[in-house]
Amino acid sequence: MSTTKQRLQDDVKSAMKSGDKARLGTLRLVMAAIKQREVDERIELDEEQVILVLDKMVKQRRESIAQYEAAQRSDLVAVEESEIVVLRDYLPVPMEDQEIDALLRATIDATGASGMAGMGKVMNVIRPQLTGRADMSQVSAKLKTLLQGS
Secondary structure (H helix, E strand, C coil): CCHHHHHHHHHHHHHHHHCCHHHHHHHHHHHHHHHHHHHHHCCCCCHHHHHHHHHHHHHHHHHHHHHHHHCCCHHHHHHHHHHHHHHHCCCCCCCCHHHHHHHHHHHHHHHCCCCHHHHHHHHHHHHHHHCCCCCHHHHHHHHHHHHHHC
């Protein structure tokens, strides 16, 4: 079992004992998403796959926040933001923008990518390194800018 998954299970028990209903609700959502994926694919998720599930859940919440802000529903925005805070506890430390830029430039040089045709090649190389550590839509936008400049 992955260490993150075990930590999630332990934290569900801790949240139940402490009566932290908001945290417990978020953790149960995570465990349900992990279990659903395991049942669908008939596998036990490894550490990387658990991180992918968490990353996807953060992305979903960011999208929800944008929609709730457009609808001026600050109460729902607050709920989604609090869930993101809980989810981030289980994700790797986010990379700084400078680190991401340096990684992108190094990967472009290493792969010899130029122009938009090389975008897929670069993304395939850096995706495993950045999963859970950066918003991939922002990384993609940065990469597009770098490749258009080259």
